[in-house]
Amino acid sequence: MISKKIVQLPFLLCFAMVFQIYGQENKYNGNPDASFETARNLAFNQQRKQAQDTLSHILTKYPDYHDIREFLATTYSWDADYRKAQKEFKSILDKDSQRKSTWIAAIKNEIWADKPYVAIEMTSQALKIFPEDPELLYVKATAQENTNNPLDAFSTIQSILDKNPEDQKANEYKISLNQELRKNAFGIKSSVDVYSKVFDPMQYHTLKLSRLTKYGSIIGKLNLSRRFNENGAQFEVDLYPKITKGLYAYLNLGLANTFLFPDVRYGAELYKSLPHSLEVSLGFRTLKYSSTTNIYTGALGWYTGNSYWSFRPYFTPGDGGTSTSAALNYRKYRSNAENYISFSYSMGVSPEINQFKFDTADAEIINLKTQRFNIGYYFTTAKNKNAWGAQFDVAHQEISFDPGNYFWIYSLNLSWDLKFK
Template sequence: MKKTIFLLLFSLTLCGFAQEKEFKGDPDRVFKVARDMAFNNQRAQAQDSLLLILTKYPDYHDIRSFLASTYSWDGAYDKARKEFSYVLEKSPQRLTTWEAAIKNELWSESPFKALEMSKKALKQFPNNPDILYLKASAEDASGNKQEALKTINNSLLLHPNHEKTLAYKTSLISDLSLNTIGLKSSVDLYSQVFDPMQYYLLKYVRQTKFGSIHGKLNVSHRFASTGAQFEVDAYPRILPGLYAYLNFGVSNSFLYPDIRYGAELHKSLPLSLEASLGFRALKYSSTTTIYTGSVGWYSGNSYWSFRAYVTPGEPKASKSGTLTYRKYRSDANNYLSIAAGMGFSPDIYRFNFEGNEDEIINLKSQKFNVGYYFTSSNNKNSWGVQAGVSHQEISFDPGNYFWIYSFGISWDFRFR
């Protein structure tokens, strides 16, 4: 409280000084107070104080460099660039000023200027790990992750324990790992009627500049039979904040649709919201079309999503919905997922309808699932464990239900 009152009184005093053309006072004392003001949401008053000191002490580089930093924090990148240039021309051996000046260029989305400055700084401070880190950041921001990784590797040869550089290398390798192979195995255990049903998935994912492409082989063992389905999913980017989902699959097994296909548009919205709208089509003896859409909301490390399915039919359309919550940890690959849903949708139902689509899609169903997903320290390996329970109406005995207990594990491996 006393410090706040002091800063207020001091700022009023400085207003009086500001009426003068030249600073009169102790520059070190005023600089200290101005710094405190800058860090206490009084940036404009602090900048006025620093400018006033510089009228008498133009080469007090600590003050001018700090002034430039405050401009940079405020997004006044051109003003910051001017002050940084003045200091570095007069005193090129100021490491902290080089670092702040390069960050100013990165924050202003001028990565090529940042790269040029980092090269100049390295002439003054050869192999400095912090400057090399900023150089790699500039290379990364200018779209050259390979060069950034090369810079990081060279830096680690000289400074193997530099924590920021080690963490950045892990991030770059993850970004450059454009290929993923994955395996998933799950089982459904029924309280009555059916024997356990097994499901397996083998996938290959390739990241491209247009979006990701997923090739999948689904294998099921059900009803004493084994069948397979081949699928391709694509997520093409259309515009910033707008991408699509495209799907096509084929099978010659009665355990899967003969053909399945679908499409959906996903759009980012203000207030950390996103929405999607699309359809799925499954061809057995006839074709069933399912319309679907979702709404998602990001809040800090949490994500909420509601997805609905509507399947036209007689005597009425079938409706179902699932609410999902995710709690993220270090990144998007490390999270806890909880989902609860009601209603039936043939897009996620795993049986052949055998021509009884209209009756089956109106079955009652409730489900609850939980999953935990985590990665190795280098982000190359990802694992997941899933468990769930469903309360499903029996198709040939309406009004009676069985319980389905589901368990699954998954593994993904990313590589370059």
């Protein structure tokens, strides 16, 4: 009888050979420089997983090839896998703290991970090794700005320029920080509506003073209007408090003692950022004339590249039912959020933005058949200190006291804002 052990022996030998061959195939034996170049090409062509596999494979044989490990960590940062990146950067710096490129990449990883205070501490350590190094000072300023301390960031950037006034990157950052430090603004806006028939031209003017704080912005406004051969004024305050990351609010209160404006107006809206560059909001506006009108509104916004789309409906309940109006807006940004061209199209009339005196006794005003098209152009000058804007608006609106008949309304709006510290 053949021994059971003798029968199992060939099987065990085959298994051992296969395991040995498999292990040999997974052990890196190529040219690390050539493989590194291949991995870089993969990473820059949106094939990062393949690149990371290749880089990790090289490191099995060359664990101290720091350029490869640094690039591997950087790809983890690009993928928002900040912990993995941190581990690889630390592995390098524990062995060689003289690698400035690794310090900078590791600090950026902490900034992108929304850990600016950790980034600042790391920068302080690196600057002990590379005193007054401009590249390290630059990333330190970035981290300081991310802690909502633009003044500290400005001071750090200025230290770079004290040594090298021609540093273009630092000069551009200084301009950007200067704009951020201008937390106060004074603005003027004027517009005129010209009617094809029935009404004389109507004028609207706004003087405003605003301040940006760490809790949000506050804007005080004096609105002036001349309509129906009468002059009127309204005092208004807008608040945009920050609640938490990705969540903020809008609060409004206005007071007047003229029929050209509601006696009291107030409103609130909550804005929430969503994945895929979306933003939603929900709120209300209340207007008090001789009686009260409530308007419910919200918006859906979408940022895509340098473009922004938003859709905002208005719902106004009344004795005759709920009326609806809506507006679609588009913005194309250029260098920053204050340089853009805008287009909007709306249908229906909302009492919030209706240029007439609105009273709930005039419910038919809400249901007017109206189409409106608007184009605007906004730009800044003098290192973003001055912001200018112009809008042209055309509306085809039903006459409230003559249903079925329409007039055209041509509107021109000009604005100017001066920012200061």
